Amino acid sequence: MKTMTCKQMGGPCDAPIHGNTAEEMMNNGAKHLQEAAAKGDEAHKKVMTMMEEMQKNPESDSNKQWNEKFKKDFAALSEGLCRGLIFWKKVG
């Protein structure tokens, strides 16, 4: 299990996102964005809209760049790093 913050994934807060694989992390990050947006958080809503736009064009440069960076960041993470990363400003 690895952990990234919402911010590391391009989001606006420091909530920790967990995942065993890059795909799982991405899904959990998207879920976190949706949950925060559903609560009326404008910053998360904006990022969610951006990601939805990106997904409509999976071949676009910005989407490819984001994916590459994300996978590189994910690969660079070490297991258990989460302990040092948890700031718990808010979750969800």
Ligand SMILES: [Zn+2]
């Ligand atoms: Zn967040």
